[in-house]
Amino acid sequence: xxxxxxxxxxxxxxxxxxxxxxxxxxxxxxxxxxxxxxxxxxxxxxxxxxxxxxxxxxxxxxxxxxxxxxxxxxxxxxxxxxxxxxxxxxxxxxxxxxxxxxxxxxxxxxxxxxxxxxxxxxxxxxxxxxxxxxxxxxxxxxxxxxxxxxxxxxxxxxxxxxxxxxxxxxxxxxxxxxxxxxxxxxxxxxxxxxxxxxxxxxxxxxxxxxxxxxxxxxxxxxxxxxxxxxxxxxxxxxxxxxxxxxxxxxxxxxxxxxxxxxxxxxxxxxxxxxxxxxxxxxxxxxxxxxxxxxxxxxxxxxxxxxxxxxxxxxxxxxxxxxxxxxxxxxxxxxxxxxxxxxxxxxxxxxxxxxxxxxxxxxxxxxxxxxxxxxxxxxxxxxxxxxxxxxxxxxxxxxxxxxxxxxxx
Ligand code: AMP
Ligand code: MG
Numbered sequence: 001x002x003x004x005x006x007x008x009x010x011x012x013x014x015x016x017x018x019x020x021x022x023x024x025x026x027x028x029x030x031x032x033x034x035x036x037x038x039x040x041x042x043x044x045x046x047x048x049x050x051x052x053x054x055x056x057x058x059x060x061x062x063x064x065x066x067x068x069x070x071x072x073x074x075x076x077x078x079x080x081x082x083x084x085x086x087x088x089x090x091x092x093x094x095x096x097x098x099x100x101x102x103x104x105x106x107x108x109x110x111x112x113x114x115x116x117x118x119x120x121x122x123x124x125x126x127x128x129x130x131x132x133x134x135x136x137x138x139x140x141x142x143x144x145x146x147x148x149x150x151x152x153x154x155x156x157x158x159x160x161x162x163x164x165x166x167x168x169x170x171x172x173x174x175x176x177x178x179x180x181x182x183x184x185x186x187x188x189x190x191x192x193x194x195x196x197x198x199x200x201x202x203x204x205x206x207x208x209x210x211x212x213x214x215x216x217x218x219x220x221x222x223x224x225x226x227x228x229x230x231x232x233x234x235x236x237x238x239x240x241x242x243x244x245x246x247x248x249x250x251x252x253x254x255x256x257x258x259x260x261x262x263x264x265x266x267x268x269x270x271x272x273x274x275x276x277x278x279x280x281x282x283x284x285x286x287x288x289x290x291x292x293x294x295x296x297x298x299x300x301x302x303x304x305x306x307x308x309x310x311x312x313x314x315x316x317x318x319x320x321x322x323x324x325x326x327x328x329x330x331x332x333x334x335x336x337x338x339x340x341x342x343x344x345x346x347x348x349x350x351x352x353x354x355x356x357x358x359x360x361x362x363x364x365x366x367x368x369x370x371x372x373x374x375x376x377x378x379x380x381x382x383x384x385x386x387x388x389x390x391x392x393x394x395x396x397x398x399x400x401x402x403x404x405x406x407x408x
Contacts, residue, residue: 004284006391007350011318013279014293018300018325021182021252031167034180035223035327040156042173045146049082050101054141057092057114057130058105064136073128077102094126101142108141109134149173159330161223181327183225184252188215189242191232191259191268192306210377211257211311215304218315219255221408222323227251234265243271247297252326254299255319258306260292268292268303276301284391286349287374288314307374313352313386316405334406338366338387344396346389354383355404366404383407 023037052058063071071092077083079098087093087104095101095108111118115131118124149155155173156166162178170178195209196202209231216226227249232242239259246254259268260280269292272278276296282289288310292303302319304311324331336357344353355366369382385404389396396402 003282004289004349005281006284007317010281010283010291010293011321014300014318014322015325017295018322020328021184021326023179024182025177026180027177028167028171028175031162031170031178031180032164033223034162034178034183035329036156036158036160036162036166037179037181037328039154039158040170040175040178042149042151042153042155043175044173045151046148046173047143047145050145051143052077052095052097052099052101052108052141053143054108054110055097055118056095056108056110056112056141057116057132058087058095058102059092059107059109059132059136060087060089060105061107061136061138061140063089064107064109064132064134067134068131070129070131073126073130075102076126092130106138106142107136109136110141157330159328161329161332181223181329183223184323184326185249186219186224186226186253186255186323187246187249187251188212188219188226188228189232189246189254189256191234191239191242191256193234193265195231197231210308211304211306214308214312214377215255215257215315218312218319219323222320223327223329224253224323232256232259234259234267236267236271239267239271240275243275243296247275247299251299253323254296254301255304255315256302257304257311260290260303260305272296272301272303283314284349285314285317286347286351287372288317289349291318293318305374308377309354309380310374312377312380316386317352335388335403336364336385336406337401338364338385338404340387340396340398340400340402341365341367342398344368344387344389346393346395348392348394350391351389352386352405353389354379355385355387356382357384357404364404366402380407 074091075093077095077099082100083102087102093102113134116126190209190212196206198208216228219226232239259266272294278294280292288305294301304314354369366387369379385406388403
């Protein structure tokens with residue numbers, strides 16, 4: 001196994017040569033799924049004022065030291081309004097949820113704790129005097145200014161893949177546009193004379209191209225903009241023509257599948273060497289040992305294996321971190337520890353085994369999804385995660401614990 005390169009060394013070599021794309025500004029409506037390019041601090045306190053969290057009465061807590069006190073209602077504050085005058089001792093102001101607490105008031109008493117009956121009628125005017133059934137404590141039912149976040153507070157970190165709640169947060173502090181990494185263009189090339197496009201009839205000896213859409217989907221999921229080209233035939237000129245077409249797309253990254261093994265029709269390495277530079281590695285990984293990595297017209301090029309499971313596993317292991325580095329995206333992969341439900345043989349390479357997870361007797365148990373053939377994409381469909389058998393291990397026994405990388 002001396003000729004096999006460890007996954008971490010291969011990855012380190014790849015990442016060394018990858019820089020970050022430039023940032024651009026987008027409106028909030030376009031921001032979900034994009035990668036935040038710079039730390040975001042709040043330009044304001046949120047909420048921007050002390051807010052009532054109840055429909056009721058704003059009072060001075062000192063006035064309601066005991067239950068049964070009657071106060072004069074001197075004002076009506078609805079959401080979006082403020083009261084200019086100071087609430088005096090003996091006074092209360094009717095107030096709605098979300099309205100600014102009037103100056104002088106320091107507690108809100110819900111209407112249900114008074115003898116006032118608003119009758120559930122929207123717009124109904126309340127009585128001019130109200131009796132309170134309860135005592136008031138300072139700050140009761142008040143959301144203080146800055147309770148959510150304060151001005152200058154870090155709310156989102158650079159590298160965050162923006163979720164709806166992140167974009168909502170930016171909106172809540174008044175930001176309309178965000179600085180995000182440009183979506184890298186990643187060209188996807190499939191090669192092989194046996195590949196037919198889904199939807200077309202299948203002649204004898206042909207199979208459908210599954211890698212093309214799958215890789216495009218992964219790239220999209222990882223923050224890139226996939227550009228899928230027509231399938232390259234298994235000829236030197238054919239592969240060369242498609243690679244030239246790929247470069248014309250002005251991509252940030254290039255991904256091909258198949259044609260990197262030792263078969264008579266595997267032209268990817270040869271054409272890559274001709275048009276650019278090639279590093280070919282046999283990684284210490286299963287599935288997906290052969291990986292052609294290099295540069296085509298200066299653009300990072302990943303020649304992934306053709307078998308669909310190998311293509312997806314190597315994409316997860318090497319393409320994903322490279323794409324994340326391009327956009328500055330922070331690693332958000334999730335691994336959990338699971339108990340192995342059955343013996344798992346391995347061959348000493350680092351193996352990514354497709355497993356299903358189940359909760360049994362308070363433990364997370366991992367079981368194989370069936371055949372682990374690198375051609376059996378259904379094993380990936382059934383899988384909740386990839387169980388990692390470390391390098392140098394020939395067998396994991398039922399009951400052992402192992403790391404499982406969760407799939408989305
Ligand atoms: P190769 O690397 O060209 O020797 O291909 C390895 C295996 O993957 C062969 O069985 C191919 O038929 C299969 N394969 C290659 N490309 C694709 C693809 N785009 N979709 C599905 N299977 C593929
Ligand atoms: Mg082939």
